[in-house]
Amino acid sequence: MLTRRAWLSSAGAVFAPKVALATPPSGRGVEVETLLRFGGTPQNLATPLQYFDRLLTPNSVFFVRSHFGPPALDPSRQLVIDGMVEKPLTLSVDELRRLPAASVTAVLQCAGNGRALHAPRVPGVQWTHGAMGQALWKGVRLRDLLAKAGVKADAAHVQLAGADLPPKPQVPAFTRSIPLARALSPDTIVAYEMNGEPLSLAHGAPMRLVVPGWAGDHWVKWLTRLRVQREEAEGFFMQTAYRMPTSVVAPGAAVAPADMRSLTTFPVKSLIVTPLEGERRSPGEQLIKGIAFSGEAPIEAVEVSSDEGKTWRRAKLEGEPGVGRWQTFSILIPNSAPAPMSAIARAIERAGRMQPQHAAWNPSGYFWNGWHRVAWEVTA
Numbered sequence: 444m445l446t447r448r449a450w451l452s453s454a455g456a457v458f459a460p461k462v463a464l465a466t467p468p469s470g471r472g473v474e475v476e477t478l479l480r481f482g483g484t485p486q487n488l489a490t491p492l493q494y495f496d497r498l499l500t501p502n503s504v505f506f507v508r509s510h511f512g513p514p515a516l517d518p519s520r521q522l523v524i525d526g527m528v529e530k531p532l533t534l535s536v537d538e539l540r541r542l543p544a545a546s547v548t549a550v551l552q553c554a555g556n557g558r559a560l561h562a563p564r565v566p567g568v569q570w571t572h573g574a575m576g577q578a579l580w581k582g583v584r585l586r587d588l589l590a591k592a593g594v595k596a597d598a599a600h601v602q603l604a605g606a607d608l609p610p611k612p613q614v615p616a617f618t619r620s621i622p623l624a625r626a627l628s629p630d631t632i633v634a635y636e637m638n639g640e641p642l643s644l645a646h647g648a649p650m651r652l653v654v655p656g657w658a659g660d661h662w663v664k665w666l667t668r669l670r671v672q673r674e675e676a677e678g679f680f681m682q683t684a685y686r687m688p689t690s691v692v693a694p695g696a697a698v699a700p701a702d703m704r705s706l707t708t709f710p711v712k713s714l715i716v717t718p719l720e721g722e723r724r725s726p727g728e729q730l731i732k733g734i735a736f737s738g739e740a741p742i743e744a745v746e747v748s749s750d751e752g753k754t755w756r757r758a759k760l761e762g763e764p765g766v767g768r769w770q771t772f773s774i775l776i777p778n779s780a781p782a783p784m785s786a787i788a789r790a791i792e793r794a795g796r797m798q799p800q801h802a803a804w805n806p807s808g809y810f811w812n813g814w815h816r817v818a819w820e821v822t823a
């Protein structure tokens with residue numbers, strides 16, 4: 444069986460940790476001059492940290508992750524829903540737009556976001572914080588489409604496929620699946636709009652899946668087929684990639700495939716966005732801003748420490764709480780004179796779980812969520 448490491452090289456992906464400002468390829472509808480490009484595969488563009496100071500991430504700077512690069516733009520591409528259904532459906536985006544619409548504000552986060560922060564280093568795209576963003580997604584509830592098609596008893600999974608093709612025949616297609624129960628959840632949407640604009644090609648036009656709270660690999664772009672079936676999807680992207688140890692392992696440990704499970708929801712996390720690391724600011728109360736979210740529960744609180752973790756104070760939260768939805772936080776730290784300063788943030792989700800000081804290391808470097816510390820200088 445293909446290992447994840449062999450896959451990384453077979454796809455021709457060097458995944459150099461080098462980060463460069465992207466040069467604009469034509470017709471992508473993304474402000475690539477602003478996004479940070481990660482070498483290797485066709486499209487790994489990260490959102491610079493300073494854009495996470497608000498509830499919705501602008502489309503023009505929204506991160507892009509694609510294994511093989513986008514297929515041709517085809518607004519007439521149809522979506523087939525088949526497999527264990529009474530009546531298979533074929534839908535164009537125009538037909539989808541005529542059905543009752545649903546909207547959801549949700550974080551799209553790549554499972555590998557923060558991979559570069561895991562120690563020891565693991566292979567893969569060396570994202571720091573930029574492989575995520577929050578948008579208002581609009582489309583049709585997948586459960587409405589499945590109700591139209593009539594799901595048969597015994598069905599338990601929905602296989603997801605997009606129109607993008609692997610670069611060579613030996614490279615497996617990007618095929619994922621989600622459990623039927625998750626597909627039937629009212630927030631799972633076949634989306635055609637992002638932040639009030641039609642989906643761009645980079646983000647999956649004409650249709651993509653939105654699975655709030657679950658890692659980005661379930662949010663299949665350029666959707667062509669949803670196949671209702673009894674079993675999980677087969678193949679590399681379900682059975683080898685996107686898997687986590689079933690329990691905590693020592694950093695650097697080898698983990699047997701039998702001790703791995705498919706990853707689903709992303710864990711609680713917060714990030715300081717203002718000030719940026721190394722900034723110079725004037726004396727006076729220091730405004731700290733950031734975001735907090737979890738794929739498992741709404742956020743209960745964010746605590747900030749300006750004394751390296753000795754004492755913590757609650758920040759003010761803004762935005763609506765929700766699973767897989769981020770809120771912004773802010774707090775003022777006293778200051779009256781030039782000094783080196785620092786802040787650490789940690790989020791607590793409603794189930795009571797706190798963001799861990801150090802993220803749980805795992806062989807593929809998924810779901811980094813350690814406490815975020817920022818240091819800056821107050822100068823005269």
Ligand SMILES: Nc1nc2c(c(=O)[nH]1)N[C@H]1C(S)=C(S)[C@@H](COP(=O)(O)O)O[C@H]1N2
Pocket residue numbers: 505506507508509510511551552553554604605606607617645646647658659660661662663664665
């Ligand atoms: N068809 C298809 N869908 C895909 C992918 C892909 O390579 N092909 N990448 C997935 C991964 S790993 C992530 S993190 C998200 C990224 O979505 P974005 O590019 O819109 O930010 O898309 C997901 N959907």
Ligand SMILES: [Mo]
Pocket residue numbers: 508552553554555659660
């Ligand atoms: Mo991803």
